[in-house]
Amino acid sequence: EDQVTQSPEAxxxxxxxxxxxxxxxxxxxxxxxxxxxxxxxxxxxxxxxLYSAGEEKEKERLKATLTKKESFLHxxxxxxxxxxxxLCAVPNAGGTSYGKLTFGQGTILTVHP
Amino acid sequence: GAVxxxxxxxxxxxxxxxxxxxxxxxxxxxxxxxxxxxxPKQSLMLMATSNEGSKATYEQGVEKDKFLINHASLTLSxxxxxxxxxxxxxxxxxxxxxxxxxxxxxxxxxTRLSIL
Numbered sequence: 001e002d003q004v005t006q007s008p009e010a011x012x013x014x015x016x017x018x019x020x021x022x023x024x025x026x027x028x029x030x031x032x033x034x035x036x037x038x039x040x041x042x043x044x045x046x047x048x049x050l051y052s053a054g055e056e057k058e059k060e061r062l063k064a065t066l067t068k069k070e071s072f073l074h075x076x077x078x079x080x081x082x083x084x085x086x087l088c089a090v091p092n093a094g095g096t097s098y099g100k101l102t103f104g105q106g107t108i109l110t111v112h113p
Numbered sequence: 114g115a116v117x118x119x120x121x122x123x124x125x126x127x128x129x130x131x132x133x134x135x136x137x138x139x140x141x142x143x144x145x146x147x148x149x150x151x152x153p154k155q156s157l158m159l160m161a162t163s164n165e166g167s168k169a170t171y172e173q174g175v176e177k178d179k180f181l182i183n184h185a186s187l188t189l190s191x192x193x194x195x196x197x198x199x200x201x202x203x204x205x206x207x208x209x210x211x212x213x214x215x216x217x218x219x220x221x222x223x224t225r226l227s228i229l
Contacts, residue, residue, distance in 0.1 A: 031214050031215040032214075032217075034217045041204075041223070041225070042222050043117075043207075043208070043220035043221050043222045044157070044206075045220070046115070046217050046218075046220075049215075049217050051215070087157075091214040091215060092214065099145050099147075099210055099212070100162065101159075103156045103157055105156050
């Protein structure tokens with residue numbers, strides 16, 4: 001069974017204080033790893049897809065990286081508007097689970113001005 | 114691209130009422146749509162998977178007669194909560210995929226359902 005674990009559960013940063021969020025995964029054949037951002041009262045917003053170890057994707061202050069066991073979401077010089085819950089997920093493959101996502105529990109990021 | 118619209122965003126109604134939530138993919142064809150429920154400060158819980166033109170597949174513990182799902186076209190899926198009761202109050206979110214498991218799902222903005 002696929003498993004995804006995110007850490008920390010919550011992270012409080014000062015504006016400009018860079019940090020990283022972790023997503024560890026155990027899957028039977030990685031078909032991709034997705035990062036989403038979720039604001040309170042909203043659905044998750046797609047950020048990145050990573051497919052293979054060593055791959056990196058960037059968007060503004062965010063950079064996602066992938067190894068064979070985990071993914072990191074690096075946040076450089078965060079701003080208060082980066083405050084949100086960040087979710088990672090992996091797709092299941094094959095049989096009746098095709099297309100389903102296994103989500104981590106999320107990291108609640110709060111950036112103080 | 115990859116916009117999913119969910120309507121309504123908020124519903125408040127009396128116990129016993131049936132409520133329909135719509136999920137539309139606006140700029141792509143969604144062969145598969147997913148319905149989730151989210152409790153406060155928890156991650157998303159998958160309720161069911163629907164493929165266009167076929168019956169939905171429900172997760173264990175989800176009552177198919179309580180949560181009716183229809184996916185009649187490649188751009189529209191609906192979730193009807195029948196005879197809703199206060200315990201059905203929750204945040205419901207849909208997502209749409211293009212049929213490839215290595216492609217991301219795109220999510221609607223959710224529906225906050227409150228049953229009085």
